[in-house]
Amino acid sequence: MAAAGTRLDADLGAALSKRRFKRAGESVVKLTLVAAASVSLFTTVAIVAVLVWESIPFFQEVPVRDFLLKTDWQPLFEPITFGVWELIAGTMNIVLWSLVMALPIGLAAAIYLSEYADPRVRRILKPLLEALASVPTVVYAYFALTFVTLNVLRPIFGDSISIFNALGASTVMAVMLIPTIASISEDAMASVPRELREGAYGLGATRLEVAFKVVLPAALSGVIASVLLAIARAVGETMIVAVAAGSTPNLTLSPLESIQTMTGYMLQVGLGDAARGSVQYRSLFAVGLSLFVITMIFNIAAQLVIKRFREEYD
Amino acid sequence: MAVSLPDENFTLQATGRVARRQAISRASKWVLLGASMIGVVVLFALIVDTIVVGWSRISWSFFTSYPSRFADQAGLRSSFIGSVWILSLTIVFVVPIAIATAIWVEEFAPKTRLLEFVKLNLANLAGVPSIIYGVLGLAVFVRLFGWGSSILAGSFTLFLMILPMTVIASQEAIRQVPPSLRQGSLALGATEWQTVWYHVLPGALPGIITGVILALARAAGETAALIMIGAFTFIAFDNTSIWDSFTTMPIQVYNWTVRPQEAFRQNAAAGILVLMVVVLTFNTAAAALRERFRN
Known part of the structure; x- marks a missing residue:
């Protein structure tokens, strides 16, 4: 034992x-x-x-006051000034015009996929739209400069549009943003409960009315989040604007002019235009900080909106 | 008792305002479909335009030649080899770190405010513009660590850039593994780590691989971040070590795109064709994998 x-x-x-x-x-x-x-x-x-x-x-x-209050960005020629607003205006120009194009198209795609498309069409269309997000941006940049500007915009606007212009870059940027807006908005629309749609159909609403008066308002926070994320992407996109929008800082929202964005300037410095240790080289980090803060604001706002809309129907 | 029969003109067809609303609704389908197709049409135009311009430059010598100031003698050799080096190293760094991060977040981390912060931080990092990662790489890897504009510095930069999206994809894959598998394993006496290693990871693997491939496709097309760390250079040799300076295919395409001569534009288009084949192969592989392991 x-x-x-x-x-x-x-x-x-x-x-x-x-x-x-x-x-x-x-x-x-x-x-x-x-x-x-x-x-x-x-x-x-x-x-x-x-x-x-x-x-x-x-x-x-360069005093912070000058950086934030002056409106001339002229880093290379006398008188040298670093007023960041000219670069921010360039970024806003691109964001504005690309969203003007991408928002209606992206929303239409989201509504079509979520409310109209039968499964077979959906299975083909959705991956095709998502493929737009996987095209390298340098490819879009080439396309903006050659095809869009030379073959489309020049014949329409003639010499009133410069070779490097905001519109060509915005147009191609819009194509890049369509999948961001479409897929996040569609996710939000898909999570709208069936009962809401059925109630509306029961009251005699047509498909279009259900889509725009019931589903879209119910999914609004998701749509807003998708737009905020699209803005953040447009603000941070570099190659398209660096190649196609020009390199002349310009305080304008006109799409026909040559401009420079924050990212475009940063890439210009990165290509070796400024000697290391010079004030031009250091401006890279100040512009980078501004860019980082701006994209951060839009990203965090999008996170907060998404979080709120997730809780709504759970 | 006479049953009143509907008169001859009775019809279920709507009339007046209702008919108009229905007609508008029917038409809206085609308007919305048309709008959805715009992006696809542009993608199609892009591909056709690139093939028309660039096809004639695709030849064996285009792959075996170094860059040159003569457009018809220039090729992708050094940038292709550079891309292979960069992507191979990036994958070596990103796979273990991304999977480990996702496992910690999903399986081990105490559900505290710290975890919430880690998740929010990952989502935000995924939205940081690539050029910012380039500035980070320039300041830290190239300058502070003194690695210069080397392959090592480039792949570390891309590793940090694609880490957040890889972690998020891995997290989603791990969440798909049913809790009953974990409970069964733990009930039979396996430790937490044994449960993760033998049950959760194998189940999540297809999803994780899909995420890694998509992230690599992103890295393969990245231009701005690598230009910032100094990869916009003339390379006329084959890379043999991680300390070499390098260039990659997207940077070579950029170089050819911004030259004014028409002949270089053909090179750019041909380079884009090669780049698109690479990126689309990655994406198709990821999509096929996801489809195969759907359930």
Whole structure:
């Protein structure tokens, strides 16, 4: 009896120590996972640190007041001024005109896919629309400069439109934004409960009326989120505007003129136009900081709106 | 008892205002379909235009030649090799870190405010413009770490850029694994890690691979971030080490696009054809994988 007891004890002890070993292994694994997860936190910290730290010497040379209040961006020729509004105006120009085109088209696509399309059409159309999001932006840039500007816009507007113009870039940007608006809006529309539609049909509404007067208002927060995300993407897009919109800072919202966006200027510096250590080189980080803050605002706003609309029908 | 029969003119067809509303609704279908097709038509025009302009430049020598100031002698050799190096290294970095992050967030992290912050941070990082990642890479990898405009610096930059979207895709894949699998495994005495390793990960793997492939397609087409770290250079040798300077296919396409001569534009179109084949192959593979493992 006693012998059996010891053997049992020994077995139990072995099992327990094996278990303890497993436990130790578990915590090593967990620590590894935490370390990996912290990479993305460090990335955010590093982005903010780099942009702020490298902007400080710039703002010692160029007062923040001048940067934010002056309206001339002339970094290379005398008199040198760094008024960021001209670059922000360029970005706003592109965002405005690309949304004017992308919003109705994207919404129409979302409504069609969600309320009208039969499953067979949907299975073909949806991946095709999503393919628009996977085209590399340098390809869009080429297309904006060559096909859209030279083959379409020039014959229409003649010489009143410059070779590098906001409209060509905005048009192609709109194509890039369509899938962002369409797929997020469609998700929101798909989560509108069936009962709302059936109630409206029961009262004699047509399909169009159901789509625009019932589904669209019910999915409005999702639509707003999709637009906010599209704005953030348009603000941050670089290649299309750098290639097709020009490199002349210009305080205008006219789509026919040559402009420069924040991203376009940053790429110009990145291509080696400014010597390292010069004030032009340092302006890269000040513009980058402005760009980061602006896109952050739109992204966070979109997150908040999405969070709210998720809770609505749960 | 005479049953009053409907008169001869009775019809279920709507008339007047109702008929008009129904007609508008029927017409709206075609208007909306037309609008939905605009983007697709543009994509089609883009592809046709590129083929018309660039097809004649596609030849074996286009792949085996280095860049040149003579358009008809220039080719994709160094940029293609550069792209392969960059993508291979990026995949090596991104796969373990992204999967580990997703596992921690979904399976191990205590449900606290810190976790909420980590999730919000990931969503925001996914929306940070690529050129900002380029500035980060320039300041940290190229300058601070002193790696120069090397392949290592480039792939670290792209790794950070595609990490958030890869993590988010992996999280979704892990969430798709039914809780009953975990409970069964834990009930039989498996530890949490054994449960994740033997049950959750295999189930989530197709979704994770799909996410990785889509992220790689993004990295393969990225231009701005790599120009910022100094990859816009003339490379006339084959890359052999991670410390080499490099250039990639999208940057080569950019280079040819912005040159004024018509002949370089043909090169740009031909380069785009190659780039699109690569990117579409990635995307099709991801779509096929997702379709195959739907259930």
